[in-house]
Amino acid sequence: MTEAGSSPAGAALALQVDDLDVAYGHVEAVRGVSLEVGEGKIVALIGPNGAGKSTILAALCGLKKPDRGTVRLYGKEITGWPSHRLVAEGLSLVPEGRAILGRMTVRENLVLAGERKWEPKALAAAIDEQVRDFPILGERIGQLAGALSGGQQQMLAFARALLARPRVLLLDEPSMGLSPILVSQVFETIRQIHERGTTILLVEQNARLSLSVADDAYVLERGALVLEGKAAELADDPRIRAAYLGG
Ligand SMILES: Nc1ncnc2c1ncn2[C@@H]1O[C@H](COP(=O)(O)OP(=O)(O)OP(=O)(O)O)[C@@H](O)[C@H]1O
Ligand SMILES: [Mg+2]
Numbered sequence: 001m002t003e004a005g006s007s008p009a010g011a012a013l014a015l016q017v018d019d020l021d022v023a024y025g026h027v028e029a030v031r032g033v034s035l036e037v038g039e040g041k042i043v044a045l046i047g048p049n050g051a052g053k054s055t056i057l058a059a060l061c062g063l064k065k066p067d068r069g070t071v072r073l074y075g076k077e078i079t080g081w082p083s084h085r086l087v088a089e090g091l092s093l094v095p096e097g098r099a100i101l102g103r104m105t106v107r108e109n110l111v112l113a114g115e116r117k118w119e120p121k122a123l124a125a126a127i128d129e130q131v132r133d134f135p136i137l138g139e140r141i142g143q144l145a146g147a148l149s150g151g152q153q154q155m156l157a158f159a160r161a162l163l164a165r166p167r168v169l170l171l172d173e174p175s176m177g178l179s180p181i182l183v184s185q186v187f188e189t190i191r192q193i194h195e196r197g198t199t200i201l202l203v204e205q206n207a208r209l210s211l212s213v214a215d216d217a218y219v220l221e222r223g224a225l226v227l228e229g230k231a232a233e234l235a236d237d238p239r240i241r242a243a244y245l246g247g
Contacts, residue, residue: 012039014168014199020069022059029055031223042200044210047220053203057170061093062086090167098157102146113160130159151182168199175206207244211235
């Protein structure tokens, strides 16, 4: 394990973030954050409310312009690119709160996510692929998304982001608001998405579970990284145990 700032030796890097600053007006939400996500890894970013986790994801996926720093996707600099270009380049976000359209059907949610990118035939094939991977969405395809359980809505949020077949998926609090059983199901799904070949940057307040699925992890407090290392080592670190794992 290393203090934040040093760089772990790694193979191919999917994401490389260097010295990122992000502000909302005068509020410096993220300061000097550098992190790496290796190809094929699950990397967890944990930290308390308001630490800046969602702000980092927003800056990575084109929803918020960073004030300083660089972001590279497979070596190519993508800093400040708009979201649609990043999706085409292989980077997708599953946002905090899921952003499901509850008064539309499951199919309509998927169609809306993809119809500007694909011809109808290609879109239908992409939706079929997601229904194969998430059979429950197939069973509910004509039902209103708002009638799905929280766990099923999270599946829909995953499927919507996966339609574009991203190489790298950013997940913002996928377990938020779910009962313990559904939380385990969501983490099982994250494992499956990863096994199908997607690299994942996982933002979570559930430190225990996210460290259990992740290869590497970063701890963010008040906009800055305070600790980073192998997830298994962080899970054993007394500072992490005291602050995030209930002692
Ligand atoms: N749109 C915004 N305008 C102004 N300040 C914001 C905005 N969004 C976030 N902030 C501030 O930036 C800081 C980081 O917020 P952010 O949402 O990134 O934290 P977070 O780690 O994702 O927290 P949570 O665990 O609650 O989701 C906080 O102080 C927050 O109040
Ligand atoms: Mg957040």
